[in-house]
Amino acid sequence: MSFNINSFKLEGRRALITGSGQGIGLELARGLGAAGATVVINTRNIDKSRAVAAQLRDEGLKAESVAFDVTDREQLLAAINTFESDVGAIDILVNNAGIQRRAPLEDFSASDWHDVMRTNLDGVFHVSQAVARHMIARGRGKIINICSVQSQLARPTIAPYAASKGAVKMLTKGMCAEWARHGIQANGLAPGYFATEMNRALVDNQEFSEWLCKRTPAGRWGRVDELCGAAVFLASPASDFINGQTLFVDGGLTSVV
Template sequence: MFDVSGSIALVTGSSRGIGRALATGLLEAGCTVVLNGRDADRLERTRAELAGVGPGRVVAVPFDVTDPAAVRAGVARVEDEVGPLDVLVNNTGVQSRAPFTEVTDEDWYRLLDTNLTSAFLVGREVARRMVPRGRGRIVNIASLQSEVTRPGITPYAATKGAIKMLTKGMCADLAGSGIGVNAIGPGYFETELTAPLVADEQFSAWVRAHTPAGRWGRVEDLVGALVFLVSPASAFVQGQVLYVDGGMSSVL
């Protein structure tokens, strides 16, 4: 039921952090994985580092997921050069921290474009190809902040709340065509982007105290949830956000 070997998966924002870990997990599960990001050099380094992981191929296809024309061309290239996509993981995302009254217009629109519009654009383009085939799995990366938030991250929380509802809306439109659409909501995870927070002992102590599991998440903790959501085991799971947060959302 959990066999995804032979599937072709596109993972956006996969040159580092959570995206790289998810791509690695899919490779280990037997998928052919297409890495995506805007920095072609960084993406190629990641591809070279992951070559040989699992039986499938790993391919790098850089394009800007916030640009509609680039998305159309990029998805077409993936399907032409690698094959029909079975799996899409919309992972691209950025964070910005500032008090609400000090959020700049530029940061607001940057987070909207990167965290939300990208998932819409890539999801729509891939779905247009999945629908005629009558199959596929789309997993959007939401967040614990799809449900709760903290001071200083209002734009991020707004975009991740919208990802939750985008997932439900995509489910409403696509489930009847045989496409599974769900989301994963990570809690607090150790990544390159959260390194300053991990190093802040006061903040780290807050995370550990409010997480029943008593620790920060490790990126590999997300792989099992992804494999479940893209496998036959989740055939009747639709429009859900699976929170992988060590229990934090259960106690706040």
């Protein structure tokens, strides 16, 4: 078989992106939608999810919505099962929902630790399990777990975040080991430093921004739209023989010392 450029297209596919009301999740939704997918906006609030989906439809994209909290297993199971039954199949899952907490490790509270793990790690497990059961029955599916440069590197004050993202990287490999035989490809997408609301404190910190630009071979912060090409690739048939991998989109940050 010869290569077909149309293998990058996502027409006829439906993509659920968790935590897609803003930031990276919303931009990924736009990118997948531009490639032809029907995107499913997810936030914890049904009105917000519907409003963002309507906004994307106004932009000419195909968009639907579903509301659930990734930390509430019973709620998300019910929401995903109902969506699959009443609306249609979820062909692509992007596990994007995540939070950040900052404090010196010796002072990091147990409650903040558990919040980070429940959202960043447990949420990926529970949502993936719920969606994968339907994918397994169909014999196909794409899962993209949003990892981080902190899946591989650590910085002071965010050790729990790094631990959660390192675990997501390994959970991605576990999904490959378990689900590849069912026609599912699970891969990680690891952003470097992007100018988002989650990173607002760092973006506004002149000293940190100067350090980051010197540390990153590309010499700048990333733009969120620069994640879309990698996401489309991992969501498309073009990546059907890629599984359990983590693709770093970081301007070269993890490649140099």
